[in-house]
Every structure is written in structure tokens, then in C-alpha cells.
Amino acid sequence: MIQVQNLRKVFGSKVAVDNVSFTVEKGQVLGFLGPNGAGKSTSMRMVTGYFRPTAGSISIGGVNMLEDPETAKRSIGYLPENAPLYSDMTVASFLGFCAEMRGLTGTARSKAVDRVLELCFLGNVRNQSVDTLSKGYRHRTCFAQSIIHDPDVLILDEPTDGLDPNQKHEVRGLIKRMGENKAIIFSTHILEEVEAACSRAIIIDRGRVVADGTPDELKKSVPGCNSLDEVFRAITRPDTVK
Amino acid sequence: MNKRDLDNTLAIFKREFLSYFNSPVLYVIVVIYLLASMGFTFFFGRFLESDNASLTQPFFFWHPWIYIVLAPAVGMRLWSEEHRLGTFELLMTMPLSPWQAIIGKFVAAALVWLIGLALTFPVVLTVYWLGSPDLGPIVTGYIASYLYALGCLAVTSAASAFTRSQVVCFIVSVALCILLTLIGYPGIVDTVVRTVPASLESIVRLISYLSFMDHFYEMSKGIFVFRDVLYFLSVIVVALLVTHLGLRSKRA
Numbered sequence: 001m002i003q004v005q006n007l008r009k010v011f012g013s014k015v016a017v018d019n020v021s022f023t024v025e026k027g028q029v030l031g032f033l034g035p036n037g038a039g040k041s042t043s044m045r046m047v048t049g050y051f052r053p054t055a056g057s058i059s060i061g062g063v064n065m066l067e068d069p070e071t072a073k074r075s076i077g078y079l080p081e082n083a084p085l086y087s088d089m090t091v092a093s094f095l096g097f098c099a100e101m102r103g104l105t106g107t108a109r110s111k112a113v114d115r116v117l118e119l120c121f122l123g124n125v126r127n128q129s130v131d132t133l134s135k136g137y138r139h140r141t142c143f144a145q146s147i148i149h150d151p152d153v154l155i156l157d158e159p160t161d162g163l164d165p166n167q168k169h170e171v172r173g174l175i176k177r178m179g180e181n182k183a184i185i186f187s188t189h190i191l192e193e194v195e196a197a198c199s200r201a202i203i204i205d206r207g208r209v210v211a212d213g214t215p216d217e218l219k220k221s222v223p224g225c226n227s228l229d230e231v232f233r234a235i236t237r238p239d240t241v242k
Numbered sequence: 243m244n245k246r247d248l249d250n251t252l253a254i255f256k257r258e259f260l261s262y263f264n265s266p267v268l269y270v271i272v273v274i275y276l277l278a279s280m281g282f283t284f285f286f287g288r289f290l291e292s293d294n295a296s297l298t299q300p301f302f303f304w305h306p307w308i309y310i311v312l313a314p315a316v317g318m319r320l321w322s323e324e325h326r327l328g329t330f331e332l333l334m335t336m337p338l339s340p341w342q343a344i345i346g347k348f349v350a351a352a353l354v355w356l357i358g359l360a361l362t363f364p365v366v367l368t369v370y371w372l373g374s375p376d377l378g379p380i381v382t383g384y385i386a387s388y389l390y391a392l393g394c395l396a397v398t399s400a401a402s403a404f405t406r407s408q409v410v411c412f413i414v415s416v417a418l419c420i421l422l423t424l425i426g427y428p429g430i431v432d433t434v435v436r437t438v439p440a441s442l443e444s445i446v447r448l449i450s451y452l453s454f455m456d457h458f459y460e461m462s463k464g465i466f467v468f469r470d471v472l473y474f475l476s477v478i479v480v481a482l483l484v485t486h487l488g489l490r491s492k493r494a
Binding site for chain 2: 071142
């Protein structure tokens with residue numbers, strides 16, 4: 001479903017992403033790991049068509065993102081970092097707007113809104129203004145937006161960031177369930193999450209892929225390490241080191 | 243333009259238009275606009291003392307000065323707010339072209355302004371009640387006034403595409419609108435023409451021709467020239483092109 005080849009992004013003189021390639025098939029959940037500033041968000045922004053890559057190709061369900069972005073974007077659901085929302089809208093009207101942008105109208109639209117409100121446990125805040133929501137609810141509202149059109153591809157930038165342990169557990173469960181018939185990429189700092197929800201993981205550091213495999217393979221990839229945490233620290237450099 | 247493009251543009255328009263009514267800013271601006279336009283008309287324009295059933299001098303004459311402050315206040319949120327909230331990223335990863343969003347949002351702001359302008363109708367009733375004015379200059383005056391507002395709004399849209407700060411956008415837009423107004427202001431142009439050598443007069447005239455004021459002035463007197471309408475339309479098109487450029491630079 002997602003094919004990314006030799007992706008590269010340069011900001012001025014800084015190479016943010018360098019030669020990143022991966023594919024994600026339907027039914028796979030790919031975990032995107034890496035230290036802060038490694039290029040995770042930049043890569044995801046390119047895959048979703050927000051940033052234009054300096055070089056490389058992106059194909060979503062066989063459609064080239066660079067040549068036909070509008071068609072390619074149709075099959076993607078995206079949760080950006082920090083879960084942006086229009087603060088002057090209510091939860092239901094925001095989701096209604098997103099459904100409309102996805103081409104859903106009339107009863108299809110209200111059905112889609114009701115479905116995601118239930119799926120993301122937002123029923124009790126549906127008519128509440130986004131402004132007044134707590135962080136967990138804001139995050140879930142934006143997450144609901146990403147699945148409103150039941151996309152084949154889901155790209156989630158730190159979907160569990162800022163959630164409490166119960167909410168984290170719910171979101172992980174949701175990702176895992178949806179991963180059965182979608183291609184999902186999600187980025188995270190939390191390594192247990194990778195083991196809990198991913199079928200494969202990529203570790204990137206300073207814009208490059210430094211490890212790629214199933215969580216079990218990754219654990220064995222560095223001799224002497226027996227947890228993802230140790231592997232992560234062995235192959236990525238802390239940002240204090242130049 | 244197919245149906246899908248139109249639906250996207252309409253959805254953007256609807257959201258933007260409704261969001262104006264959710265915020266107190268709109269009501270404040272419309273009230274200030276009405277107070278200012280009426281205040282200028284009756285106190286500075288000496289509408290009642292002038293004994294002349296015409297709206298050109300007492301009413302429309304003041305509009306550009308009101309617009310250079312109030313149109314940026316209406317338009318400053320167009321893209322700055324999207325940048326600040328981060329919803330710009332959300333919007334640009336949805337299946338729509340940037341143009342659909344740019345046009346949808348601009349039309350929403352334009353319609354808001356049309357409502358504001360329509361609410362000045364009592365002054366038209368007044369002039370009909372007091373005398374028997376020509377309809378022509380009133381119609382062209384309103385068209386000129388609205389086009390002026392749209393020009394200022396389009397300039398604001400362009401400025402807002404480059405910044406996440408509404409304050410920066412407001413100040414830059416007001417400065418641009420003042421500039422575009424003053425370079426064609428008859429008093430100023432005449433003074434400049436008198437001081438520069440005669441050989442430079444054509445250049446001064448050319449610069450003043452690029453001003454909003456030059457075109458507004460002709461139209462508000464009741465001389466409806468297609469050229470002047472075309473001028474404002476091309477200003478809008480250029481400003482929206484700059485908006486597009488600004489948005490693209492944010493995604494580079």
C-alpha cells in the first residue's frame with residue numbers, strides 16, 4: 001500500500017531525511033522510532049503530501065503522491081503531531097467538516113461522524129467546543145478525523161503522546177485492531193508500544209534508517225542486547241553528541 | 243472545475259464563513275464599520291448641511307480610509323490562524339488543491355464584508371427620503387466601495403499566508419493598503435507632480451495609476467468604467483497568486 005523509495009529532504013543546508021526507503025502492506029503496522037529530531041515527522045509529512053521531497057518517490061496504493069496528490073491523499077488518514085483542531089468548532093461539527101472534505105455528504109456523513117465518535121469514545125463531548133476539551137479528548141478528536149473516511153492507509157504521528165495510561169492502552173488497541181486491514185505507520189518514543197502494536201519497526205537516526213525488522217529481529221540485531229530499549233540506545237546517538 | 247472541486251471549495255467556504263460568526267471579532271468590526279461610515283458621513287462629510295442628494299462626497303469618499311484598517315482586521319485570520327493552530331497541515335493533507343482552499347476562504351471573507359456593506363442601507367433610504375438622488379452613482383459607488391474592500395482583503399490574504407501571527411499580518415496589511423491608497427490620492431499626486439521635473443510626470447502618473455484610489459475615485463463619482471473593475475479584479479488575482487506562493491513556501 002505504501003511504497004517509499006530513496007526519500008530525501010533538505011532544509012537549507014541541513015539534511016533532515018536521507019535515503020529512506022520502506023514499504024508497508026495491508027495488514028502491517030510499521031513503527032517509526034528514533035530520537036527527537038531524527039526526521040520522523042519530516043518523513044511522515046512527505047508521505048502524507050504535506051512536504052514535497054527533495055528527491056525520491058512515494059506511492060500510496062499504486063498512486064504517485066508527487067504526480068497526483070489529490071487522488072493519493074484520498075486513501076490516507078493522517079494524525080499530525082500535536083493534534084491540530086479548529087478551536088472555534090464543536091467536536092461534531094469539526095468531524096462533519098472533515099467528512100465533507102473527504103467527499104462524504106448527507107446520511108453517509110452523519111453516519112461516519114457517529115461511527116468515529118463511538119470508536120474514539122467521544123460521544124459525551126460531541127457538542128462541546130474543541131476549545132474546552134482536555135488534551136486527551138483533543139487528541140482523540142484529531143484521531144477520529146483521521147479514520148472518518150475509513151482509509152486504507154493511516155499515518156499517525158505520536159498518537160499516544162500526552163495521553164494517560166488508560167487512553168494509551170485504548171489507542172494502542174485501536175491501532176492494532178485497525179492494523180488488520182489497513183497499512184499503518186505510527187511514530188513513537190515509547191518502545192513498549194512497538195512491541196505491543198507493531199508488526200515491523202524502523203529506527204531512524206539523523207535522517208537515515210539504521211535498523212529495520214520485526215520487534216524480535218531488532219532485539220537480536222545487536223549482540224548483547226535483549227530489549228528494544230538497549231538496542232535503541234546502542235544504535236542511535238543522543239543529540240548531545242555531535 | 244468539476245463537482246468535486248466545487249464541493250471542496252464550498253466546504254471550506256462554509257466552515258470559514260460560520261467561524262466568523264463564532265467569533266466576537268466580526269461583530270465588533272461590523273459595528274465599528276457602521277459607526278465609522280455613518281460618523282464620517284454625518285459629521286465630517288456634513289451630509290445634512292451639504293444640501294445635496296448625493297452619497298459620493300459625504301459617504302463613499304471615506305470608505306477607503308475605513309477599509310485600510312478594517313479589511314485587514316477581517317482578513318488577518320484567514321491563513322495566520324491556520325498556521326498558528328497547525329490545521330494548515332491537516333488541510334493540506336486532505337484531498338483538495340490549495341486553490342480550492344484559497345478561493346473558499348477568500349469568498350467567505352468577501353461575503354462577510356458584503357453583509358457589512360449591506361447594513362449601511364439606511365443611508366440610502368435617508369438620501370431618498372431627503373431628496374431625489376441619481377441611482378447610478380449610488381450603484382457604482384457601492385460597487386467601487388466593495389471592490390476596494392475586496393482589494394484590501396486580498397492583500398491581507400496574501401500577507402496572512404506568510405505568517406502565523408495575526409498581529410504581524412494586520413500591521414503588514416494595513417501598511418500595504420495605506421501605500422496602495424496614498425500613491426494615488428489626488429492631493430498627494432498633484433503635489434508630487436508639481437515638485438518633480440515635467441519629464442517625470444508620466445512616471446508619477448503611472449505609479450498613481452497602480453493605486454486603489456485612482457480607480458476608486460473615478461468609479462465613486464459615478465463613472466463606471468470596465469477598466470477600473472478589471473483593475474480591482476486583477477489586484478485580487480495577483481494577491482491570491484501571492485497567497486498561493488506564500489502557502490507553498492510554508493510546505494517547502
